Amino acid sequence: MSPNTPETHYDVLIIGGGILGLASAYYATARGLKTLVVDQYGIGNDTNSSKGLERMFRLMQDNESEARLAEASLAIWTELQRASGKNLLASDDLIFFGHRDAPMTTEGNVQHIKHTMDSMGMPYEYLDSPAAIHKRFPMFNLAAMPDDYVGLVQAASASINVQEAARTFLFAARQTDLLHVLDKHAVIQVAPLKDQAGYTLLTEADGRSVTVHGKHLITCPGVWADSVLKGFGLKQAPGWKIWKMSYAYWPLKENPPKIPIWFEFGNIDASDQGTFYGFPPLDFSPDRHNMVKMSADYTYDTYDAPSAIQPGVNPRLMEELVTHLDQLIAPNAVDATQYQHAGTCLYSMSPDGKLVIGRIPTAPGQQSFHAGASMCVMESGRAFKYAPLFGRILVELAVDGHTRYQHDLDIFSSTRDGLFEPST
């Protein structure tokens, strides 16, 4: 099918061709459903939250539900990797370290994560002092770590190959001949059909309109969620924000110390300020060979709407990042002042820091839902690791009206307080 001459009737319509839309397309087509993915900027665009090269996969979570969901997701990633023969996950040690009693951040804190691991009987290594952290990973300067720093190390962690993952979902869906794509079309209207018979989407590209119909609708629109939710009479509550995150890559020096996947809880309040992370060297792209990505997990750039986003990395944040890395990272690993490929990527952050996945309520907080539809919104910078699982869940919710993973999804409920307001 040419993208310019779409068929008009589908079993499943998917708004959003980021990683969750593609994972949903994979599961929908695997179930024999004729599926259309619509993306306003095109699949593989460099504007959405699924851009870039790498994401962290981790089992270490601050609550049991997310840890179980991560375990379920890991099983699917592993199966997908074997079936496709592609390197989707680069396994490595992951260290979480920081103040023993750091307040909770959007990524949790060391104590809550340790507690979850203990209560679930998940294996990990506990590093009880800065000296123990430095001994295990000499890349972290001993002098840079406050006395109350402790660490958790888990081996069942990985860097996810972002572009390979997207290609794998897309390739598998295309193999079925059931996948259709409407690239660079913005959905400007979502309308339910009479008698719960499905949905009509009106899309627009270069002034040209296309109307398509589907029995089921899956929405994974990232930071542009309000453009879709208005068709359901909803909009995101003011506590929702777009976070523009800045990052960069550092060339490694010759014979550097071992570099794990790492996340530092250096925060002294619950603001995320003081949280930093980094990746080991990865072979996901030839132009990042022998470089490591590092970033702050806080931002000074928050916005109320996509139209307000200002381009460019934040100079103040980059300065703080460089100053911090200069102290934290051993000088035989990188020169912290010499970074390349600085860039930005968008988080869609919910008021309570937890993402939203579920059926679409008929009104804010209501337990009644629009038939045949599901969504994942406000993915709060954390949904990539769950992509194969969430694709499956979104299809189950839209097509079957329920999912086998429901018992662990309450923390992500679409009906919890403070998420949405009526759109009119």
Ligand SMILES: Cc1cc2nc3c(=O)[nH]c(=O)nc-3n(C[C@H](O)[C@H](O)[C@H](O)COP(=O)(O)OP(=O)(O)OC[C@H]3O[C@@H](n4cnc5c(N)ncnc54)[C@H](O)[C@@H]3O)c2cc1C
């Ligand atoms: C810097 C950074 C680091 C991260 N690190 C991690 C990590 O380590 N581990 C992890 O698990 N997760 C991480 N994440 C989060 C993860 O990348 C996101 O949660 C995930 O990529 C979101 O995917 P998505 O498909 O929901 O949204 P997106 O990738 O944003 O895709 C949404 C798509 O919908 C389209 N769209 C929206 N509205 C419309 C419309 N009206 N019409 C047509 N198309 C529309 C957009 O064009 C877009 O392409 C990180 C995110 C960032 C930014």
